[in-house]
Amino acid sequence: xxxxxxxxxxxxxxxxxxxxxxxxxxxxxxxxxxxxxxxxxxxxxxxxxxxxxxxxxxxxxxxxxxxxxxxxxxxxxxxxxxxxxxxxxxxxxxxxxxxxxxxxxxxxxxxxxxxxxxxxxxxxxxxxxxxxxxxxxxxxxxxxxxxxxxxxxxxxxxxxxxxxxxxxxxxxxxxxxxxxxxxxxxxxxxxxxxxxxxxxxxxxxxxxxxxxxxxxxxxxxxxxxxxxxxxxxxxxxxxxxxxxxxxxxxxxxxxxxxxxxxxxxxxxxxxxxxxxxxxxxxxxxxxxxxxxxxxxxxxxxxxxxxxxxxxxxxxxxxxxxxxxxxxxxxxxxxxxxxxxxxxxxxxxxxxxxxxxxxxxxxxxxxxxxxxxx
Numbered sequence: 001x002x003x004x005x006x007x008x009x010x011x012x013x014x015x016x017x018x019x020x021x022x023x024x025x026x027x028x029x030x031x032x033x034x035x036x037x038x039x040x041x042x043x044x045x046x047x048x049x050x051x052x053x054x055x056x057x058x059x060x061x062x063x064x065x066x067x068x069x070x071x072x073x074x075x076x077x078x079x080x081x082x083x084x085x086x087x088x089x090x091x092x093x094x095x096x097x098x099x100x101x102x103x104x105x106x107x108x109x110x111x112x113x114x115x116x117x118x119x120x121x122x123x124x125x126x127x128x129x130x131x132x133x134x135x136x137x138x139x140x141x142x143x144x145x146x147x148x149x150x151x152x153x154x155x156x157x158x159x160x161x162x163x164x165x166x167x168x169x170x171x172x173x174x175x176x177x178x179x180x181x182x183x184x185x186x187x188x189x190x191x192x193x194x195x196x197x198x199x200x201x202x203x204x205x206x207x208x209x210x211x212x213x214x215x216x217x218x219x220x221x222x223x224x225x226x227x228x229x230x231x232x233x234x235x236x237x238x239x240x241x242x243x244x245x246x247x248x249x250x251x252x253x254x255x256x257x258x259x260x261x262x263x264x265x266x267x268x269x270x271x272x273x274x275x276x277x278x279x280x281x282x283x284x285x286x287x288x289x290x291x292x293x294x295x296x297x298x299x300x301x302x303x304x305x306x307x308x309x310x311x312x313x314x315x316x317x318x319x320x321x322x323x324x325x326x327x328x329x330x331x332x333x334x335x336x337x338x339x340x341x342x343x344x345x346x347x348x349x350x351x352x353x354x355x356x357x358x359x360x361x362x363x364x365x366x367x368x369x370x371x372x373x
Contacts, residue, residue: 007107008038009086009164012059013076017094018050020210025058027097027208033104039085043076065357074173074184075360077157081164081172089164091157091185095210098159099124105205106161117197118189120160121205122146125302129212135303136311137213140318143298149203155189159207166197175360177339182225187233219321227325232333255291256326258284259319288319 010028014021021042028040042055043063055062063079065071073093081089088110092098102121109119122145127138145156155162157173170191178184189199262284269277289296292315299308341360 006037006039006086007111008033008088008090008103008161009080009084010038010040010090010092010103011077011080011084012040012042012055012092012094013045013073013080014042014047014051014055014094015045015070015073015076016047016049016051018047018054020095021051021054021058023210024092024094024097025055027099028092028103029058030100031098031103032100033107037107038090038103041080041084043080045070045072045076070180071175071360072179072184073157073181074178075175078172078175079357081167084164087164088161089167090161091159092207093158096123096158097208097210099206099208102159102205102207105202109200109202109205110161110163115198116163116200117166117195118155118160118162118192118199119202119205120152120156120158120199121207122159122201122203123209124206126208128208128210131212132307132310133215133218133314134211134213135307136299136314137218138209138211139299139302140295140315141209143295145201146203146298147294149201152199152201153189153193154186155192155199157185157188158209159205160185162192163197166192166195169195176341176362178229179342179360180225183229183233186230190233190237219317222318222321223325223328227322228329228332229339231326231329232339235330235333236338251291252322255288256319256322258288259316260323262288263320263323285316288316 012021012024012028017024025040025042029035031038039060040058041061041063042059043065044052044055045065046067046069052062052064061083063076063083065076065079077091088106090103090106105121106119110116123138123142125139125142127135127142129135129138162170170188173184173188175184178187192199262281265277265281265284269275269281289312295315296308296312299311
């Protein structure tokens with residue numbers, strides 16, 4: 001007897017998440033979509049804690065990747081996709097707790113709209129981690145996605161779903177160029193769109209983010225794991241000035257430029273000893289703040305006026321980091337070229353060594369296709 005395919009396969013990549021998984025996996029099991037209609041696959045990426053044992057208490061399948069070092073969420077999600085039986089694959093990060101209706105809404109969306117190839121949701125307005133930085137970062141993500149519902153040009157794998165056929169046609173995540181958490185989901189979204197499939201953002205499909213952010217971690221992520229790789233990808237694709245979705249909207253690009261000029265004016269004031277440059281810098285900062293009024297209003301509504309005022313320096317720093325990312329990404333692209341995988345992985349690939357589980361491999365097409373030999 002042939003087993004009937006499931007509606008959804010939920011894939012959770014995990015790396016040393018033994019403390020977090022009981023919360024995120026329990027949230028999945030509280031979903032109001034009947035359990036027989038979906039499966040839960042946890043992929044352990046070379047954890048050194050009890051992630052495998054904890055996952056085994058909740059998941060239908062636990063894929064343990066027996067490697068001395070992690071190969072990243074792109075690789076882990078692909079290995080889950082290799083065994084997924086669902087018509088739709090739902091990706092949920094290990095530090096994300098879905099709402100009870102999240103899986104059901106994904107299932108209904110794909111069932112009722114055949115034109116949708118992929119979809120993603122939003123963080124809710126109740127981030128768990130305390131502290132100004134954590135609350136700011138998670139609520140910023142919530143605000144951006146809440147105001148951007150509808151067709152999107154990118155994909156988000158923190159709480160996103162894709163038809164299995166589309167996922168396979170797009171050649172899955174790029175595990176060759178993204179060996180750690182970066183923009184592997186954004187890059188996949190570009191290929192899904194290039195194949196002619198729609199990607200939709202559904203702000204009503206929500207989840208709670210558990211991550212605790214530090215200022216250093218936020219800057220490192222925005223600069224090295226998001227901003228610089230994203231700029232390199234856009235320059236490679238030739239779409240750096242054309243993409244206008246989410247935090248790449250024209251108004252966001254304009255505010256990034258204004259903050260850059262404001263910093264330049266401060267430097268000029270110091271070099272020239274002329275405080276009039278500071279007046280110009282202050283005017284530019286006020287213009288950026290005025291352009292972000294809707295964001296600050298959201299913060300004030302959710303956490304109060306005091307919080308909204310307190311995060312203004314963080315938000316200005318966000319735009320400054322974006323500007324630095326663009327400059328560094330452009331320079332690295334022209335100086336270095338495409339991202340490179342781990343040297344050991346590349347060496348194995350050069351001689352054609354096959355292993356189980358498989359080594360990270362190059363995709364058949366996409367923005368880096370011209371480098372494939």
